[in-house]
Amino acid sequence: MPATNLxxxxxxxxxxxxxxxxxxxxxxxxxxxxxRAAPLLxxxxxxxxxxxxxxxxxxxxxxxVQETRMFRASAQIAAFRGEVLPILAARGALSLVSxxxxxxxxxxxxxxxxxGTGVPWRVEGLDLCRPALEAAVSGRYRLGPPDALRxxxxxxxxxxxxxxxxxxxxxxLRPHVAFRxxxxxxxxxxxxxxxxxxxxxxxxxxxxxxxxxxxRRLVAALRPGGALLLGPTDRPPRGIGxxxxxxxxxxxxxxxxxxx
Ligand SMILES: C[S@@+](CC[C@H](N)C(=O)[O-])C[C@H]1O[C@@H](n2cnc3c(N)ncnc32)[C@H](O)[C@@H]1O
Numbered sequence: 001m002p003a004t005n006l007x008x009x010x011x012x013x014x015x016x017x018x019x020x021x022x023x024x025x026x027x028x029x030x031x032x033x034x035x036r037a038a039p040l041l042x043x044x045x046x047x048x049x050x051x052x053x054x055x056x057x058x059x060x061x062x063x064x065v066q067e068t069r070m071f072r073a074s075a076q077i078a079a080f081r082g083e084v085l086p087i088l089a090a091r092g093a094l095s096l097v098s099x100x101x102x103x104x105x106x107x108x109x110x111x112x113x114x115x116g117t118g119v120p121w122r123v124e125g126l127d128l129c130r131p132a133l134e135a136a137v138s139g140r141y142r143l144g145p146p147d148a149l150r151x152x153x154x155x156x157x158x159x160x161x162x163x164x165x166x167x168x169x170x171x172x173l174r175p176h177v178a179f180r181x182x183x184x185x186x187x188x189x190x191x192x193x194x195x196x197x198x199x200x201x202x203x204x205x206x207x208x209x210x211x212x213x214x215x216r217r218l219v220a221a222l223r224p225g226g227a228l229l230l231g232p233t234d235r236p237p238r239g240i241g242x243x244x245x246x247x248x249x250x251x252x253x254x255x256x257x258x259x260x
Contacts, residue, residue, distance in 0.1 A: 023210020101125030104136025
């Protein structure tokens with residue numbers, strides 16, 4: 001009998017718990033990762049699904065998808081920098097979040113953008129996956145191949161220390177950047193605290209209920225007028241408190257202010 005059939009019933013129960021716990025939707029990617037993590041499944045306590053339980057934490061480490069890079073989707077990043085960030089920075093300080101930061105490149109990208117605004121700033125990266133967060137904190141990355149800096153504008157490379165096949169964010173960025181393990185389905189950020197949140201390439205792996213739960217949390221975490229950057233195919237539902245930043249800016253949303 002093929003291994004997939006052997007693991008079938010248990011797999012279904014685990015997928016159901018993962019949907020409730022972290023919002024993950026069923027997919028071939030998830031199924032294949034679960035099958036590769038079979039030794040973990042055998043000892044998983046189905047009745048104690050929690051991100052803090054060591055066996056569930058290990059499973060989350062094994063099944064999450066960490067693809068990311070500096071200045072990923074650079075057209076959106078350029079639009080954010082040119083048209084959104086100056087408006088946010090006009091308030092005098094910036095609090096920026098990479099929600100689902102994986103190995104940290106998105107948070108470091110935000111750091112480079114924020115450092116150019118001239119106002120005090122901080123960046124926080126949140127993720128469930130512990131090894132990814134360790135890589136984010138170390139902030140030391142291979143140059144490739146493939147070229148890890150392929151989307152980074154030349155002018156911004158001065159904010160990176162590049163040597164011997166590796167790059168790191170410049171030392172002066174580090175005190176402003178923090179990473180934390182958190183579940184985006186939980187209240188992981190204080191209400192009204194963030195000027196901008198990037199949550200890109202995260203919701204696509206989620207059930208509809210998971211997406212909605214995360215979006216509600218992120219909207220609450222934004223201050224009114226703050227910006228939410230999503231992936232190009234993520235469509236927040238109406239009535240959630242978000243409006244398009246402008247017709248030309250794909251995937252950039254603004255938290256409504258009270259009298260809108
Ligand atoms: C594909 S990466 C995206 C990284 C980055 N945002 C980007 O666009 O380049 C998705 C990340 O979201 C994280 N993630 C997925 N569901 C999550 C949840 N419920 N809470 C926290 N992080 C989550 C995964 O662990 C993974 O590191």
